[in-house]
Amino acid sequence: MDTKAFINIYTFIYTVIRIGNEFVNASLAGDVSRMVRLRCQVSVDCRNRKWGFTALMASAGNGHLHAVRYLVTCGANLNIQDPIGWTALMLAARSNHLDVVEFLVQCGADTKRKNRLNQSVYGFGNRREVAAAVERGLKQRLSIIQARKASNTIYKPVIDWNEDDVVNWLKKKGMGQYEKVFRDNLINGDMLLDIDADDLNELECFQQLSPEDRQRLSMEIASVRYGVYPNN
Numbered sequence: 001m002d003t004k005a006f007i008n009i010y011t012f013i014y015t016v017i018r019i020g021n022e023f024v025n026a027s028l029a030g031d032v033s034r035m036v037r038l039r040c041q042v043s044v045d046c047r048n049r050k051w052g053f054t055a056l057m058a059s060a061g062n063g064h065l066h067a068v069r070y071l072v073t074c075g076a077n078l079n080i081q082d083p084i085g086w087t088a089l090m091l092a093a094r095s096n097h098l099d100v101v102e103f104l105v106q107c108g109a110d111t112k113r114k115n116r117l118n119q120s121v122y123g124f125g126n127r128r129e130v131a132a133a134v135e136r137g138l139k140q141r142l143s144i145i146q147a148r149k150a151s152n153t154i155y156k157p158v159i160d161w162n163e164d165d166v167v168n169w170l171k172k173k174g175m176g177q178y179e180k181v182f183r184d185n186l187i188n189g190d191m192l193l194d195i196d197a198d199d200l201n202e203l204e205c206f207q208q209l210s211p212e213d214r215q216r217l218s219m220e221i222a223s224v225r226y227g228v229y230p231n232n
Contacts, residue, residue: 020046027055027071030064033196035071036225040194044074052082060100061091068092068100069226074193075159078109085115096125098133105137106144158224161189173220175213181205193225 020042026034035055045054056076059067068088072078081087089109092100101121105111111134114120122131148155156165166187167179185205187195200206200214209217 017049021048021050024048024053024055024058027064027067028053028058028062030059030062030067032067032070032225035067036194036196039074044071044076045080047082054080054082054088056080056088057082057086057091060088060097060104061095063092063095063097063100065097065099065103066226068103070193072104072107073158073225073227075157078104078107079113081113081115085117087113087115087121089113089121090115090119090124093121093124093130093133096129098129101130101133102137102140105134106140108141109137111138158189159193161192163188165189166192169224173217175217175220178209178213178217181208192221195221 019038023035023038023042023046025048026032026038045056047054048058053061054076056068056071056078057080059071078089079087087109089101089104089111090113092104111121121134124130161169163183163186166182166189167176170176170178170182185191197215197218200209200218206214
């Protein structure tokens with residue numbers, strides 16, 4: 001391998017690691033706007049070098065529910081473990097972030113997984129409160145599964161939506177008149193999650209939307225990003 005090729009590879013690896021660290025740090029701070037800007041450049045399950053944490057672990061441990069919702073919507077692995085076996089669920093429980101515990105369990109986090117010290121989620125924080133939050137999450141998970149079975153609905157994560165799915169979502173929100181804008185720009189679910197208010201106001205392709213519709217669309221995308229409409 002010549003020197004130039006080696007330098008290019010080293011630069012690429014260094015850049016990936018640096019952006020991954022920035023992504024996890026943004027998650028640690030609950031800075032979702034920064035996370036949205038960085039996500040397309042890294043794997044959602046990338047780890048920072050210092051602790052081996054993923055972004056989901058960082059945001060869950062600090063109780064940033066909006067960031068957790070965004071990462072889950074983006075397909076983050078709920079049960080991935082750090083080098084000593086901690087999961088996002090355990091980290092949330094340790095700091096008694098009960099809303100995060102409940103949400104992660106509702107979304108399918110494994111309540112039986114243990115770390116290297118043989119501890120599960122039930123061994124952290126205020127144990128009675130954590131157990132109650134886990135129970136609520138399990139009940140909600142069961143309720144969602146039963147509702148989908150009753151309606152014969154096959155759930156498709158937003159990040160896996162194709163262009164037709166995005167257009168169908170637009171029409172449900174009463175903005176089907178902008179179908180051509182989205183189709184012309186090949187906007188799928190993955191891209192939809194990265195569109196923010198600045199994009200809607202600055203990118204030329206969105207200028208044909210009225211200011212009111214741009215504001216409304218920004219709010220609807222934010223709702224999808226945070227999992228408010230998980231079945232839409």
